[in-house]
Each structure stands twice: as C-alpha cells, then as structure tokens.
Amino acid sequence: MAVLATHATSTVAALLGPKGPLAKQIPGFAPRLSQQKMAEAVATALAENRMLVVEAGTGTGKTYAYLVPALLAGARVIISTGTRHLQDQLYQLDLPVVRRALAVSARIALLKGRSNYLCRYRLQTIEESGRLATREQVADLRRVRAWARRTRYGDIAELAEVSETSALWPRVTSTVDNCLGQDCPQFSDCFLAKARREASAADVLIINHHLFCADMALRETGFAELLPGAEIVILDEAHQLPEIASHFFGKSLSGYQLSELARDTVVEQLRDAADFVDLRRRAEALDPAVAMLREALGLGDRRVLWREVAGRSSIREAVERTTDALERLREALKEAAPRGKGLESCYRRSEDLAARLALLTGMEEQPDSVRWLETRGRGFGLSLTPLDIAHTFRARLGTQPSAWVFTSATLAVGDAFTHFAARLGLDDYDALRLDSPFDFVGNTLLYHPTGLPDPASPQYTAALLEAVLPVLFASRGRAFLLFTSHRALQEAAGWLVGRMDYPLLIQGQAPKAALLREFRALGNAVLLGTASFWEGVDVRGEALSCVVIDRLPFAAPGDPVLQARIESLRRQGDDPFVSYQLPQAVIALKQGAGRLIRDVTDRGVLVLGDPRVISKSYGRVFLDSLPPMPRTRDLQRVEAFFGQ
Known part of the structure; x- marks a missing residue:
C-alpha cells in the first residue's frame, strides 16, 4: 500500500477554493482544505489509473471532491452509492451543480435496479387476472394505473401515494427471474430498457452498490457491457460493499x-x-x-x-x-x-x-x-x-482496466485500512485518511455514565436508561437512542413511557423517512432506532443534539454467517475477534457516532453507555477511531454543556 502525500497542488484545489467556480455557483460555499486534498488525491488516481481508498470524515465534502476531478477527466465514469437516497441526490442536485460550475457538457444518467421500475407487462397481467388479496392493494393498483399513463421514467419512487412497502410493488415490477427481456410484448415501451439505453450513452452513470455487485456477479443481459466501458469507477459509502458483495456472490431462494x-x-x-x-x-x-x-x-x-x-x-x-x-x-x-x-x-x-x-x-x-x-x-x-469474497472481488476488478476510488466516512480502524482492504482483496492501492473539519473539541462531549452493569446483564438496559434520563432532560429531548437489538429497543420504549414529556418516536411505528420528518418538525423528540438509523441519516441543527449508543455494536454472536466466519478464521490460525469482530464493530460505532455532528454549527453530546469501552483493553481501539471529543464521566459537566 502506498500512502499519498496530502499537500494540495494547484489545479483541482483552486477549483474548490474561495475564488473557484464552485464558490461562485453555490451560495454559502465554504472552501475546505480537506476537500481540496481529497480532490487532488482523486485527480492523481484518475490520471495514473490507480486504486485509491479514502476515508473522508463528516463535513469533508467528499462528493464535490470526487465529482470535480471525475467530470474534468474527460472519461466515462460510473459512480456507485450505498443508498438510493444518495443516488437521487447525486443525480438531481450535486452533479448538475458541479457540471454547471465547471461548464462541462457531460451526459448524466441514473440507473437503478430493475425492481425500481414499473413493468408494463406485469401491470397488464395483474389487471387481467384481477387476483389481489386486499382492498389496499386494489386501491394501490388504481393509483399505479393512473400514474403509468403519465410517467416518463417509470421510477416507482415518483409515486409517493403508494408506500414503498406496498405488497403491490413486487407484482408490478420485474425480477431477473420473471423478466421476459426482448421477448416481452411491451419491450418497446419498457422503462428499464429505456433507462439502460440512456445509461449506455452517458458520460457519467450513477448506480448503487446492489446494481454494481449484481452486474459483477450475474452479468445480466443488457447491463453486462456497462462496466467494461468505464474508465473510472467511484464507489461512495464503500464500507457497505463487503456485505453487499457477499450476498450477490452467493445463492439464495425465498x-x-x-x-x-x-x-x-x-x-x-x-x-x-x-x-x-x-x-x-x-x-x-x-x-x-x-x-x-x-x-x-x-x-x-x-x-x-x-x-x-x-x-x-x-x-x-x-x-x-x-x-x-x-x-x-x-x-x-x-x-x-x-x-x-x-x-x-x-x-x-x-x-x-x-x-x-x-x-x-x-x-x-x-x-x-x-x-x-x-x-x-x-x-x-x-x-x-x-465466507471470503476477497479473491473473487479482486479478480473481477482485475478484468476492468479502470481507475478505482473507494470512499466513505468510515473505512479505517485507527489510521489503518487493512481490514477493509483485506475483505475486498485490495492490495496495490493508495490510501488517504482525512479527519472531519468540524470542531469536535469545542462543539461535542463524549459522556460515559458510571456504575453501569455488564451489558450481558438482564438489568443493563434499565440501568442505562436511568443514567440517560437526566441527559435527555438536559438536552430537552432532541435525541437519538441507538440500540444494537430490537429487544433492547422495545424494552427502552416501554420503560420511557410516562417518564418524560418529550415526544417519543419508535422505529417501526412509521416508515423511516416519515419518522425523520416528524423528528425534525417536532424539534424536541426522542427517537429510538436500531440498525437502519445508525447510518445514512442526516439531521442537521438543534433538533438532534444528543446521540445515545447502548452497546458497542459487535455483531450478534448467534448470527449464522458470523459463526461460520469465526470457525473459518480459527481454522486458518487467525484470531477472529482481532481480525474481524473488533474492526467490524469499530466501523459500525463510527457510523452511529457520525449521526451527531452533521454541520459546522452543530453541537451535541455522544453518550456511550457500554462500560467495556473503559474496562477492556480493546476499548482504546474504539476511542482512538472516534473524532477528538472531550470525554467526561461527570453528569454535571453534561448539564453545563447543554446549559451554555
């Protein structure tokens, strides 16, 4: 592994500087040295056809840092994201802004997985069969039918009136299994086929990791030619790649x-x-x-x-x-x-x-x-x-003579990328780690409550909530409580009822997006969430001023895939805790902690309840991987922080 020099050379850094085109195009644009450093590193990797791994702390502005050199490279670019939300944001907001600022004419396309597009043939067959189980599905079908007559792209995200969890969507979208391809009588009007044609003609194509890995693993007809033609591949939110790739390189049946x-x-x-x-x-x-x-x-x-x-x-x-x-x-x-x-x-x-x-x-x-x-x-x-996709993933990368950029806010354990790189089989790569430019020393506090029992104790969750309740009063609500299990979440939900006057929002009561909208609108709510709220959630401003993490996020020991990986590592003579479980938990903790500070003016307290972070030797690995937050075990200091 080569470690890049982090000095910013002139060209790309100037474009992201105070007198550059982005500063002129974007109101309130704030030049950031870390963003300029990342942009130069990306530009070097693209010019030299290298592989680059970048951890860019929250607030770096990594999206612009890779978009500017990518658009200026004059090559075909594929950008893959971890979520459809970021995919839409890139396509609708970020890329058009940067394209205008740089005055480049690159053609941009968005391509999602086939389940995101209405299938006209399956819509027709379900209308003909009339076989629907509930009145809700009948009502949803009526809405889909009306939308189908006016939509241009057939992207089901357009139809907000039908819930994304509606049982109707699988009936009117296609899968690899049931798609008729070019034999379909509706093929000439197929939304997916149209999206793929536009994708094949684009200079910059935005996809997501599921589609990226599906292409690598399955080589679907019609999409198999996308990646070989790309000279640059940028994978944002890359920390999700190992798990997603493991799924697509395996087999499943439901x-x-x-x-x-x-x-x-x-x-x-x-x-x-x-x-x-x-x-x-x-x-x-x-x-x-x-x-x-x-x-x-x-x-x-x-x-x-x-x-x-x-x-x-x-x-x-x-x-x-x-x-x-x-x-x-x-x-x-x-x-x-x-x-x-x-x-x-x-x-x-x-x-x-x-x-x-x-x-x-x-x-x-x-x-x-x-x-x-x-x-x-x-x-x-x-x-x-x-159990190990490293060889397979690296072999697939080797078939693509491209420049590769892997980036996320959470890739390193301490200062090292060894764990992430090993899981994907990356060996000859350049690496760059950039701390967040936010003032964590002045704007945050890390609180460890005293006197908590071992997290394995049946009394742990209640004891943690007893310790956290005064913090919630001090923060006047405005908090996320993040749990490592649904069982602990439900126990906490029952325990908190009647003990505070702040609105209580609980994962599962409503779709995630709806809960977040309500959380922002209320301004003093307490939201309880598990895995899906640990990452990809962006609440800026005072509405979120406290994040509580109940336990160090080690994967559940009973998980069958984890069990098998542990057994395999032991057979190879490795220590599974040091080589796999600990690094995975560190990256997960960094994701959860990253919900707290999302903007330069944000202030807040991170409560890390698990006493093992102090009592166990490995606790130092977790603490060293977090931003430089002042630490305290004194509740009065927490109350004083919120009183400022």
Whole structure:
C-alpha cells in the first residue's frame, strides 16, 4: 500500500477554493482544505489509473471532491452509492451543480435496479387476472394505473401515494427471474430498457452498490457491457460493499419466489394454455408445499445455520414435498413452454429454482461458504454465503482496466485500512485518511455514565436508561437512542413511557423517512432506532443534539454467517475477534457516532453507555477511531454543556 502525500497542488484545489467556480455557483460555499486534498488525491488516481481508498470524515465534502476531478477527466465514469437516497441526490442536485460550475457538457444518467421500475407487462397481467388479496392493494393498483399513463421514467419512487412497502410493488415490477427481456410484448415501451439505453450513452452513470455487485456477479443481459466501458469507477459509502458483495456472490431462494412462480404460472396458463388444466393444478399444489416448509422451519423470526436443522425429519419431509411439487410443475411447464413467452419464462425459472433448492437444502456442505436460513413472519429465505469474497472481488476488478476510488466516512480502524482492504482483496492501492473539519473539541462531549452493569446483564438496559434520563432532560429531548437489538429497543420504549414529556418516536411505528420528518418538525423528540438509523441519516441543527449508543455494536454472536466466519478464521490460525469482530464493530460505532455532528454549527453530546469501552483493553481501539471529543464521566459537566 502506498500512502499519498496530502499537500494540495494547484489545479483541482483552486477549483474548490474561495475564488473557484464552485464558490461562485453555490451560495454559502465554504472552501475546505480537506476537500481540496481529497480532490487532488482523486485527480492523481484518475490520471495514473490507480486504486485509491479514502476515508473522508463528516463535513469533508467528499462528493464535490470526487465529482470535480471525475467530470474534468474527460472519461466515462460510473459512480456507485450505498443508498438510493444518495443516488437521487447525486443525480438531481450535486452533479448538475458541479457540471454547471465547471461548464462541462457531460451526459448524466441514473440507473437503478430493475425492481425500481414499473413493468408494463406485469401491470397488464395483474389487471387481467384481477387476483389481489386486499382492498389496499386494489386501491394501490388504481393509483399505479393512473400514474403509468403519465410517467416518463417509470421510477416507482415518483409515486409517493403508494408506500414503498406496498405488497403491490413486487407484482408490478420485474425480477431477473420473471423478466421476459426482448421477448416481452411491451419491450418497446419498457422503462428499464429505456433507462439502460440512456445509461449506455452517458458520460457519467450513477448506480448503487446492489446494481454494481449484481452486474459483477450475474452479468445480466443488457447491463453486462456497462462496466467494461468505464474508465473510472467511484464507489461512495464503500464500507457497505463487503456485505453487499457477499450476498450477490452467493445463492439464495425465498418462499416468496416459489409462490410467485406458482402465481405467474396460473396467470400465463389462463392467457396462453387455457386447456392445460393440469398445469394450473400443479402450480396451485406448490403453495401448500411451501407453506408446509415454512411451518417446519419453526415459529418466530430467526436466523440459523442450515446444518443445525437439516437432519430434522419434519424439515426433510417438507423439503421433499416442496421438491416434488416443484419438479411436477417443472415437467408441466416444459410441455407448455412452446405456447407462450410467459410460459417459457416460467419454465426457465422453475429449472433455476429447482437447482437452487437442491443446492441450499442438500446434506452435503459447500466448501468456503455457509448455508443458513432466515424466517420472518410468514416468509422464509435459504441462503448460501461465501465466507471470503476477497479473491473473487479482486479478480473481477482485475478484468476492468479502470481507475478505482473507494470512499466513505468510515473505512479505517485507527489510521489503518487493512481490514477493509483485506475483505475486498485490495492490495496495490493508495490510501488517504482525512479527519472531519468540524470542531469536535469545542462543539461535542463524549459522556460515559458510571456504575453501569455488564451489558450481558438482564438489568443493563434499565440501568442505562436511568443514567440517560437526566441527559435527555438536559438536552430537552432532541435525541437519538441507538440500540444494537430490537429487544433492547422495545424494552427502552416501554420503560420511557410516562417518564418524560418529550415526544417519543419508535422505529417501526412509521416508515423511516416519515419518522425523520416528524423528528425534525417536532424539534424536541426522542427517537429510538436500531440498525437502519445508525447510518445514512442526516439531521442537521438543534433538533438532534444528543446521540445515545447502548452497546458497542459487535455483531450478534448467534448470527449464522458470523459463526461460520469465526470457525473459518480459527481454522486458518487467525484470531477472529482481532481480525474481524473488533474492526467490524469499530466501523459500525463510527457510523452511529457520525449521526451527531452533521454541520459546522452543530453541537451535541455522544453518550456511550457500554462500560467495556473503559474496562477492556480493546476499548482504546474504539476511542482512538472516534473524532477528538472531550470525554467526561461527570453528569454535571453534561448539564453545563447543554446549559451554555
């Protein structure tokens, strides 16, 4: 690994300086030395076709720092983000501003995964079949139908009147499994095909990590040519890449996919093979088999290793019944396939699902990977996840002779990028770590409550809340309480009721975006959240003045993928805690702590309850990875901070 010199040379730094075009174009633009340093590092990597890893602390302005040199490079650029929200922000706000400021004429395109686009064919089939389960779905269908007549892009995010969690969306969007491709009778009007055509002609293409990894892993027809043509690839929010890539380099199968095959087969049978009654009977026989398998997997929501349940007679019986029902359906679909493109697609899907079911439920273990299952509500999923994607990911990068930039606010553990780079197989890369330009010494305080029991104690959450309640009074609400488990969140929600007068918002009561809007509008609320609120949440100003983190965010020890990784590392002679669990927890803590200070004028207190951060030797690793925040164990100092 080469470590870049951080002095800013003239050209790109000047563009981001006080007299540069961005300062003239953007009201209130504040030049930042760290932003200029990053821009120069990116410009060097692009010019020399190098790989660059950059941690840019909150407030660096990393988006402009990579957009300016990327647009000036005169090359084809792919920018991949961790979330659709940032994807939209880049496309609608940031890129147009920088393009105008630099007076460049680069063509910009936005491409999302296929499930984000309305499928006209599937909308037509659901209208013809009339098979909807609830009145809510019927009402949503009416709204989608009206929107379909006026939309230009077919991006389902346009239709705010239909919840993003509506059960209708999977019925009117396509998947890799059920898309008919160029055989679709609606292909000439396909929104996804249009988006891909625009993407192929763009100079700057904005995608997300799921799409990026899907392309690497699957090489979907029509999208496989996007990455080979790119001379520059920038991956923002890159800390999410290892987990997303692990998913796409594995295999999975859900009960929903099996039921969807049965449902689609019935629709296509009515359309093109009305006389083939046995096909419909076989499709309808798959659903009770899938339901039997779900019941055999056990009640409640859980994630377990497949090997722990694979030998149970009830599960073997349910797997055999599902396998037989799927095979009978496959045989009938093979006979019916020549009658229509939809039936032909269903036949191909049945073959693929049968192969995946056999792989994921067989008795033979798969090398260098772990098989596991997840149950949630009435659904289930079976997965095979590779334990190490480093070799695969690095090999895929090697097929793209591009400049690569990986950036995020949380990539390093201490000053080192070793953990992140090892997970993706990065070896010959340049590295740059930039601290946040915000005044953490003057504007923040890190509070460790005294007298808390061990986090494993059943009394821990109540004891933490007793210690935190005076802080919430001092902060006048205006707080996030971030938990490492839903169980602790629910316990806290019950405990806080009646103990304070501030509005209490709880994850799950409403969609995430709605909760955040209400939190900002109220100005004195206390919001309780778990994983999804630890990152990608931006609340600026006084509405958020306190962040409480209940425990050091070590991954749940019972997680089946973590269990398998720990076993694998031990077999290799590594210490799994030092080489994997600790670095992962440090990066997660940095994400949670990063919710506190989002702007130069923000002030706030971070409460880190877990006593292990002080009592254990590894606590120093966590503290050294946080911004330079003054620390205290004195509640009065916290109260004085808020009283200033």
